[in-house]
Amino acid sequence: MSIKGRVAIVGIGETKWYKRGQSPDAEFKLCVAAIKAAAADAGVDPREITGFSSYSEDRNTPARLANALGVKDFAMSVMQWGGGGGGCCGAVANAAAGILAGYCDYAVVYRGLAQGQFGRFGQGAALNVIPGDMGYVMPYGMLSPAQLFVMRITRFMHEHGVNQSALRAVAMASYHHAQNNSRAIMRGKPLTEEAYDASRWITEPLHLYDCCQENDGAAALLLTTTERAEKLAQKPAVLLAAASGGDPRAGEFGASACNAPDYPTSNFKYVARRAFATAGLGPQDVDVLQCYENFTGGVVMAMVEHGFCQPDEVNALFTLANLKAPSGRLPLNTSGGNLAEVYMHGLSLITEAVRQLRGTSPNQVPNAKVSMVIGGPMVNPVSNLILGSS
Amino acid sequence: MNATVLPPGLPRPAPSVEGLGQAFWEGATRHVLCLQRCQDCRTWQGAPELICRHCGSYRLGDEELADTRGVLYSWQRVWYPVHPALKDAVPYVVVLVALPQAPGVRLVGNLVNDPGGPLPIGAALEAVFEDHHNADAEYTLIQWRLMS
Numbered sequence: 001m002s003i004k005g006r007v008a009i010v011g012i013g014e015t016k017w018y019k020r021g022q023s024p025d026a027e028f029k030l031c032v033a034a035i036k037a038a039a040a041d042a043g044v045d046p047r048e049i050t051g052f053s054s055y056s057e058d059r060n061t062p063a064r065l066a067n068a069l070g071v072k073d074f075a076m077s078v079m080q081w082g083g084g085g086g087g088c089c090g091a092v093a094n095a096a097a098g099i100l101a102g103y104c105d106y107a108v109v110y111r112g113l114a115q116g117q118f119g120r121f122g123q124g125a126a127l128n129v130i131p132g133d134m135g136y137v138m139p140y141g142m143l144s145p146a147q148l149f150v151m152r153i154t155r156f157m158h159e160h161g162v163n164q165s166a167l168r169a170v171a172m173a174s175y176h177h178a179q180n181n182s183r184a185i186m187r188g189k190p191l192t193e194e195a196y197d198a199s200r201w202i203t204e205p206l207h208l209y210d211c212c213q214e215n216d217g218a219a220a221l222l223l224t225t226t227e228r229a230e231k232l233a234q235k236p237a238v239l240l241a242a243a244s245g246g247d248p249r250a251g252e253f254g255a256s257a258c259n260a261p262d263y264p265t266s267n268f269k270y271v272a273r274r275a276f277a278t279a280g281l282g283p284q285d286v287d288v289l290q291c292y293e294n295f296t297g298g299v300v301m302a303m304v305e306h307g308f309c310q311p312d313e314v315n316a317l318f319t320l321a322n323l324k325a326p327s328g329r330l331p332l333n334t335s336g337g338n339l340a341e342v343y344m345h346g347l348s349l350i351t352e353a354v355r356q357l358r359g360t361s362p363n364q365v366p367n368a369k370v371s372m373v374i375g376g377p378m379v380n381p382v383s384n385l386i387l388g389s390s
Numbered sequence: 391m392n393a394t395v396l397p398p399g400l401p402r403p404a405p406s407v408e409g410l411g412q413a414f415w416e417g418a419t420r421h422v423l424c425l426q427r428c429q430d431c432r433t434w435q436g437a438p439e440l441i442c443r444h445c446g447s448y449r450l451g452d453e454e455l456a457d458t459r460g461v462l463y464s465w466q467r468v469w470y471p472v473h474p475a476l477k478d479a480v481p482y483v484v485v486l487v488a489l490p491q492a493p494g495v496r497l498v499g500n501l502v503n504d505p506g507g508p509l510p511i512g513a514a515l516e517a518v519f520e521d522h523h524n525a526d527a528e529y530t531l532i533q534w535r536l537m538s
């Protein structure tokens with residue numbers, strides 16, 4: 001039994017986006033507001049939501065949310081293991097599986113972030129002793145996500161002759177699209193190639209503009225069967241595939257990741273194959289792509305591993321002209337992405353993928369029928385999904 | 391005199407609660423590279439585990455390498471310090487080092503002689519054992535020097 005065509009995203013909800021630490025509301029309140037907005041968008045009473053799915057140890061527990069929303073039954077609570085933003089599409093896959101299994105009729109996928117209220121992804125932990133896997137890397141000043149992942153990018157660029165201009169093009173596409181998005185944090189702050197080149201290093205070869213922002217806000221997706229979706233308020237975004245996992249040898253973050261037999265990878269080789277097989281589609285069928293920029297180099301690797309180009313074609317494909325809506329070869333991160341719209345650990349990429357199928361994107365790709373999301377690359381597990389207009 | 395590549399204040403390494411890595415870090419204090427190796431199929435494991443990932447054997451041992459040279463596999467030069475102890479220590483170079491004597495194994499360390507600019511992937515490195523004498527612990531980090 002395949003998931004293809006049986007479940008749809010019927011509602012999307014977002015709060016206002018804030019710079020990190022700027023939200024006037026507590027994280028939990030943001031999360032509730034996003035879920036209620038998703039239900040309202042679909043025309044569904046939030047009390048009908050009986051399934052809850054999130055990822056990366058979201059702090060807003062389903063038990064507290066079910067209580068706060070007054071749902072009629074609390075029937076499913078699923079957490080996608082680990083992986084930072086790698087789990088954003090996996091959380092959709094898990095919610096869809098629960099709906100197909102009959103555990104719930106309506107499930108919500110959500111992420112709430114008030115990074116001023118709590119810790120951040122971008123900061124290393126302040127500990128005195130690091131045992132085990134991380135003990136092989138942290139004492140050497142390899143602490144933050146950028147530092148943990150960047151050497152994969154360096155090695156990939158070395159093996160395939162990838163230029164810095166490819167990384168820059170990913171940043172340029174996000175900033176370009178953000179200028180048309182009234183909700184984007186970086187609207188009114190366009191990026192030029194000169195400004196990118198002149199920006200400071202975070203860790204070579206990543207410039208400041210290669211690394212995601214940190215933000216406050218919340219986003220939610222409401223899912224149900226395609227059958228029920230027919231009667232709801234919005235044009236459904238039908239799930240054609242959703243896959244998660246990774247290379248079984250990919251390891252975690254420390255020594256195990258550094259010793260992965262396949263090191264210079266986004267970890268999407270297995271997951272990309274499964275998603276396209278489920279959908280019965282290939283990269284040539286994708287009209288518009290949202291690809292999680294934790295770091296631009298990860299986007300390049302992930303797109304190569306999804307077959308959007310061969311490694312030796314990277315320098316040619318990755319130009320702003322090719323990546324911008326509406327007319328580029330492959331419009332990428334059309335709301336401004338993690339770099340320039342907002343960093344919601346991937347959920348705002350999925351809401352944008354839905355908008356592209358509804359025809360309501362700030363950078364609409366004409367007649368977009370196949371809309372893909374690639375979640376956070378280089379972590380383990382990773383995940384992706386493919387949405388269709390029917 | 392600062393004898394270490396990075397200033398004090400970073401977390402120190404330790405074996406896992408299961409004891410994985412104990413021989414490696416003890417070896418470092420004796421200035422040798424001591425790696426986990428399957429006693430049945432002879433596969434090296436750079437990230438130690440309770441089982442051989444290659445053949446499934448539980449018969450794992452620890453073996454010392456005859457020399458301490460490596461090859462530069464990848465690198466980064468860190469300019470933005472994310473830990474308070476590193477505020478005045480940037481830039482510093484982190485290297486990922488392949489060990490030809492132990493195929494498949496890679497170690498992370500710092501480069502003690504950064505020449506600046508892009509670093510030569512594939513270049514030969516030699517291990518530099520960096521002893522730390524802290525009030526609460528003695529340990530040794532394994533750093534790397536570009537051989538000329």
Ligand SMILES: [Zn+2]
Nearest residue numbers: 428431442445
């Ligand atoms: Zn073995």
